[in-house]
Every structure is written in C-alpha cells, then in structure tokens.
Amino acid sequence: MTDVATEKPRRGRPPVSDEQRQRQRLDLSRHAVRLFAEQGVAATSGEQIAQAAGVSERTFWRHFPHKESCVEPLLTKMVDAFCAVVRAWPRELELIDHLREAYSPLLDAASDEDIEAVLAVVRLTQGERALRAAYLMVRERAEDVLADVLAERAGLPRNAIEVRVQAAAMSAVLKVATDDVARAAADGVTRETLEGHREQIADALRGLSQVLVARPGPLAR
Amino acid sequence: MTDVATEKPRRGRPPVSDEQRQRQRLDLSRHAVRLFAEQGVAATSGEQIAQAAGVSERTFWRHFPHKESCVEPLLTKMVDAFCAVVRAWPRELELIDHLREAYSPLLDAASDEDIEAVLAVVRLTQGERALRAAYLMVRERAEDVLADVLAERAGLPRNAIEVRVQAAAMSAVLKVATDDVARAAADGVTRETLEGHREQIADALRGLSQVLVARPGPLAR
DNA sequence: CATTTATTGGCACCGTCTGCCATTAAGCGC
DNA sequence: GCGCTTAATGGCAGACGGTGCCAATAAATG
Structure with missing residues (x-):
C-alpha cells in the first residue's frame, strides 16, 4: 500500500x-x-x-x-564465483575457450588459503559422508545456474528435459574434474595444480561430447 | 596356513x-x-x-x-535390479532398446508396495535433505557399475576420464528421469506411470546425445 | 545339562540441536 | 548524559541421535 x-x-x-x-x-x-x-x-x-x-x-x-x-559458506563463495563466470559466457565462444580466458581471474579473486580450504573440503567429502550432502547441495545450486544459461542460449524453457539433462551432464563433468584436482592437490596447492584444473575441465568436456555408446553415432553406424 | x-x-x-x-x-x-x-x-x-x-x-x-x-535397503534393492539390467546389456544393442526390453521384467520382480515406497523416498529427498545424502550414495554405487560396463564396452580402463564422464552423465540422465517420475507418481502409481519412466529415460538419453552447446556441432557450424 | 558363541536389550553417557528467558549491545530522541 | 525500543547474544534445560558396556538370552555342540 x-x-x-x-x-x-x-x-x-x-x-x-x-x-x-x-x-x-x-x-x-x-x-x-x-x-x-x-x-x-x-x-x-x-x-x-x-x-x-x-x-x-x-x-x-x-x-x-x-x-x-559449516562448510557451506566457503563452498558457496567459490561456486558463486564460478557461476558468475558461466553467466558471462558469451554466445559466440566455446565454453572451454571462455573458461580458459576467465579462469585465472577467478583464482586471483580468492585468497590462496580459501582455495586450499575448499579443496580440503572436497577431499573430505570423499570419506566424510556427512559433508557429502552439503557439498552436493551447493553443487545443485550451480547446476540450476547452468540450466538457466543453457536454456537461454538454446531458446528453450528452463525445465525442458534436454536442458536439464545437459546441465546435469555438465555439472557431472565439473564434479569429476574437481574431484580429480582435489585429490591431486592433497599435498600442497601450486599454481600448476590449479591451471591443471582448467585443463581437466577441458578434457572432461571433450569426454562428454565423445559419446562412447549412448547413441548410434558415426562410430557405430 | x-x-x-x-x-x-x-x-x-x-x-x-x-x-x-x-x-x-x-x-x-x-x-x-x-x-x-x-x-x-x-x-x-x-x-x-x-x-x-x-x-x-x-x-x-x-x-x-x-x-x-534406513532408506538404504529399499533403494539398494531397486538399484541393484537396475544394475543387473545394465550389466546384461548386450554389445549389439542400443541402451535404449535394451532397456525397453528389460524394463517390464524389472518391474515384475518387485512388489508394488516396494515400488511405491521407493518412489515415495525419491519424492521425500526433494524436501528432506537428510535423505538426499543416502539417496545419492546409492546412486553413486550405480554410477560405478555404469562406469564398469562402459569401460568394458569401450575397451578403456575403468578410471579413464571419458568413461567416468560418460558414466556421470548417464547417471545424471537417470536421476532426472527418476525424479520426474517420482513427482508424477505423487498420487498413486499406475502401470502407465512406470512405463512412462522408460520413455522418460529414452527421452533423456536422446537429450544427452543432442549436445546443445558443449561443442561445435552441426548446429553451431 | 554344561559349554560356547552370537544376538539382544537395558542403561549410562556424550554430542547435536532447540526453546525459552535474562542480559547486553546498538540505535533513536531528548 | 538518560531513557526507550529492538536485535543479538549467552546460559540453561531438555529432547533426540548415537555408542560403549554389560547382563541376559538364544542357538548351536557334546
């Protein structure tokens, strides 16, 4: 009123x-x-x-x-940064290329200690099932952002099945890559480890588009 | 000795x-x-x-x-049945076609009450975050089985990045489809609802192979 | 029945988490 | 400064989750 x-x-x-x-x-x-x-x-x-x-x-x-x-605020901070990068993904660019460009600034934005802490958490989620839930919750938020961006770019509604599947798949890619890096960084984080993450993601994204067996592609035809 | x-x-x-x-x-x-x-x-x-x-x-x-x-034994029972189906996936068949054939027997193997209970759990995981963790744990076990099968079919090591990514992506597909069906079956499970699940999975698998934006495909070329 | 081992139930106890109330802190006008 | 109002904090009691320990019982053997 x-x-x-x-x-x-x-x-x-x-x-x-x-x-x-x-x-x-x-x-x-x-x-x-x-x-x-x-x-x-x-x-x-x-x-x-x-x-x-x-x-x-x-x-x-x-x-x-x-x-x-307790782990949520730290994780959220990193995930939000990543989401911002995804949202800024320009139409004319490959996601991989966009990440390559935007990745370093993302690292610079956070303190080394926080990065180390986040990776520690990710490592902990491997064995501490209690943390897994929290970890997956914030990942789910990121997946929603991803779905939004994908939907907009494809001109489809946010809850279209293709969009949700693609978002889930890409989210899975990120998860696999992140887990790998967290393991690799078990003893000390170096700049190389982190740059490696970017390439892990790139590898994983390529792996996604390879489609081993899910459809009759050129390989199987 | x-x-x-x-x-x-x-x-x-x-x-x-x-x-x-x-x-x-x-x-x-x-x-x-x-x-x-x-x-x-x-x-x-x-x-x-x-x-x-x-x-x-x-x-x-x-x-x-x-x-x-507490929810684990029930979920495990269903997931194990599904895993058995995946393991029996013959080389010469599409996954979708194999599922189409094997799906009905899978349903017959379990009591209607258990199916209803499982769907109820899946629905509960939407709001009850405590259950989400348990749900995702058993899903992860299924993902490992999927990875095994994929690795064997592609002739790659079980922990190859492509294999893990594909397994994660397909697992995500199953998750999306299952969540949809659980929601749809909120009031009473009918045979149609469950047959619908099979088609949901099929749709989702197609969605996976469409690759909206992750690579320069025919659409973007 | 006596013996041996596995399961069960009862009890005490610590940690998680909440509701409730008194206390303190931070703003406001005077 | 002093009241007045509202928000945040701390302390306390208590329900519930979960474990260690021990006594009681159950199922086998001889």
Missing part, C-alpha cells in the same frame, strides 16, 4: 547487515573446516568450533542448522 | 546368515519409510521405528548407523 521503505521510523537497534552476517558465517566456516581437516568431522564438536571462533556455542548453532553446513 | 573352512569345529551359536540380516534390515526399512512419508523424517524417532518393527531401539541402531540410512 504505502511506499516501500517509508513509513518506517525504525526505532531500536537495527539488524546487522546481510554482508556482515555472511562475514561472520564465513569466519566460523574457516575455523570449522580447519578443525574438520585436522581431526575429522565426527571428532570436532560444535562447542570446539564456537570456541575457536570466539562465540558461544548457542550463537554458533544459530548460524548453522547442522554441523556439516 | 591351514585350509579354508576346515579346522573349524564351529562351536557355539552360529552367526545369522547374511540374507537373513538383509531381510531384517529391509523390514526395518519398510517401516521407517512408511513413517517418514507419514510424518516426516525429523518427526520420526528411532525408538518409533524400532517399536513399529518390534525390536528394541538398541538393536535398531545396530542395524543402521544413521537414521537416514
């Missing part, structure tokens, strides 16, 4: 800004991931994480509904 | 057979899924499931490490 932000004398303490909230979560997240990597998820209690970050256990649980969701 | 099974007078009560163990788990699983569907996962306590199945809470927890893993 009345205007948007008017009619609001706003008395009392204002809520903290959204960015600040994110920063708090991110801080908790970094401590949590460090502890997870050092001693495992099961052996790390919520109390411990809270203490490491200097807040009470109660407020820790207010920030994260489950212990595993 | 000594022979395999000899030298074992085997005194005392013998361990229960593996099949019997599986049957017990399956029984628990059915009760659990029913309760999950009726009142949600969070609102269903381990004690409740145990009581429904007529065992103590303690032995319930001995059968399942986490509450969510």
Whole structure:
C-alpha cells in the first residue's frame, strides 16, 4: 500500500547487515573446516568450533542448522564465483575457450588459503559422508545456474528435459574434474595444480561430447 | 596356513546368515519409510521405528548407523535390479532398446508396495535433505557399475576420464528421469506411470546425445 | 545339562540441536 | 548524559541421535 521503505521510523537497534552476517558465517566456516581437516568431522564438536571462533556455542548453532553446513559458506563463495563466470559466457565462444580466458581471474579473486580450504573440503567429502550432502547441495545450486544459461542460449524453457539433462551432464563433468584436482592437490596447492584444473575441465568436456555408446553415432553406424 | 573352512569345529551359536540380516534390515526399512512419508523424517524417532518393527531401539541402531540410512535397503534393492539390467546389456544393442526390453521384467520382480515406497523416498529427498545424502550414495554405487560396463564396452580402463564422464552423465540422465517420475507418481502409481519412466529415460538419453552447446556441432557450424 | 558363541536389550553417557528467558549491545530522541 | 525500543547474544534445560558396556538370552555342540 504505502511506499516501500517509508513509513518506517525504525526505532531500536537495527539488524546487522546481510554482508556482515555472511562475514561472520564465513569466519566460523574457516575455523570449522580447519578443525574438520585436522581431526575429522565426527571428532570436532560444535562447542570446539564456537570456541575457536570466539562465540558461544548457542550463537554458533544459530548460524548453522547442522554441523556439516559449516562448510557451506566457503563452498558457496567459490561456486558463486564460478557461476558468475558461466553467466558471462558469451554466445559466440566455446565454453572451454571462455573458461580458459576467465579462469585465472577467478583464482586471483580468492585468497590462496580459501582455495586450499575448499579443496580440503572436497577431499573430505570423499570419506566424510556427512559433508557429502552439503557439498552436493551447493553443487545443485550451480547446476540450476547452468540450466538457466543453457536454456537461454538454446531458446528453450528452463525445465525442458534436454536442458536439464545437459546441465546435469555438465555439472557431472565439473564434479569429476574437481574431484580429480582435489585429490591431486592433497599435498600442497601450486599454481600448476590449479591451471591443471582448467585443463581437466577441458578434457572432461571433450569426454562428454565423445559419446562412447549412448547413441548410434558415426562410430557405430 | 591351514585350509579354508576346515579346522573349524564351529562351536557355539552360529552367526545369522547374511540374507537373513538383509531381510531384517529391509523390514526395518519398510517401516521407517512408511513413517517418514507419514510424518516426516525429523518427526520420526528411532525408538518409533524400532517399536513399529518390534525390536528394541538398541538393536535398531545396530542395524543402521544413521537414521537416514534406513532408506538404504529399499533403494539398494531397486538399484541393484537396475544394475543387473545394465550389466546384461548386450554389445549389439542400443541402451535404449535394451532397456525397453528389460524394463517390464524389472518391474515384475518387485512388489508394488516396494515400488511405491521407493518412489515415495525419491519424492521425500526433494524436501528432506537428510535423505538426499543416502539417496545419492546409492546412486553413486550405480554410477560405478555404469562406469564398469562402459569401460568394458569401450575397451578403456575403468578410471579413464571419458568413461567416468560418460558414466556421470548417464547417471545424471537417470536421476532426472527418476525424479520426474517420482513427482508424477505423487498420487498413486499406475502401470502407465512406470512405463512412462522408460520413455522418460529414452527421452533423456536422446537429450544427452543432442549436445546443445558443449561443442561445435552441426548446429553451431 | 554344561559349554560356547552370537544376538539382544537395558542403561549410562556424550554430542547435536532447540526453546525459552535474562542480559547486553546498538540505535533513536531528548 | 538518560531513557526507550529492538536485535543479538549467552546460559540453561531438555529432547533426540548415537555408542560403549554389560547382563541376559538364544542357538548351536557334546
């Protein structure tokens, strides 16, 4: 009825800004991931994480509904960066080529420590099934972005079966490549490891278009 | 040193057979899924499931490490059946055609109640993130089987990047199709719904081979 | 029946996570 | 500065998830 932000004398303490909230979560997240990597998820209690970050256990649980969701802010940060790159994918370019161009800036945008932490999380998801769920949730968000972009480029509705399948397939490609790199970076991340990721993705994308057996292609004809 | 099974007078009560163990788990699983569907996962306590199945809470927890893993036996049963079909895929046939032939027997092998229960679980995984992890775990096992079969047919090592990517992509296809059917079967499963699944898979497989934008195909040339 | 081993159930206990309330912090007008 | 209002925090009790331990029972052998 009345205007948007008017009619609001706003008395009392204002809520903290959204960015600040994110920063708090991110801080908790970094401590949590460090502890997870050092001693495992099961052996790390919520109390411990809270203490490491200097807040009470109660407020820790207010920030994260489950212990595993601690990894989310860190992962989200990287995935969002990647999504931004995908969204900026120009029509006239191959995805591979676009990634080749945009990949390095993506790496520069994040601190080395965060990159290391993210890869540590990905590695942890191999054995710690509790983290797998969180990991796959944020991957799913990325898949939706991918589907949006694909749909727009193909001129199809977002939920067309072809679009969803393609998005799922490409998402799978990214997953395979990322897992490989995370494993490769088990002991120390170098610039080469990360550049390798780009080429892994390229390889994997090629693998996708090869279509070993799923259809009667030129190979089988 | 000594022979395999000899030298074992085997005194005392013998361990229960593996099949019997599986049957017990399956029984628990059915009760659990029913309760999950009726009142949600969070609102269903381990004690409740145990009581429904007529065992103590303690032995319930001995059968399942986490509450969510209750769904595993049911899902595994279906996935194993599907894997068997994939393994039997003859070289000279298209996958789609093979599935068309083998699909009905697959349905006949399971009770209607179990099929309904499985679809209910898949539907639940949409909203209950706790179940998502369990669901994705058994899907991953299926992906490995797929990779094996693909590797053998293509004459490549099991962990070749192309193989893994293809397996992941096909697995994604199955996931998309299955989710669609589970949604469609929200109110009552009919034979048509299930036959529809086969066609969904076929559609999705076609979608996979279309390759909207991932490479310079005839469309982009 | 006595013996041996596997399963079961009961109990105590730690960690996860929530609801509730008192306390503190951050803004406002005065 | 002082109230006043609202948001964030911390502390506490408690339900639920899940494990270790031990006693009781079940199923085999002789």
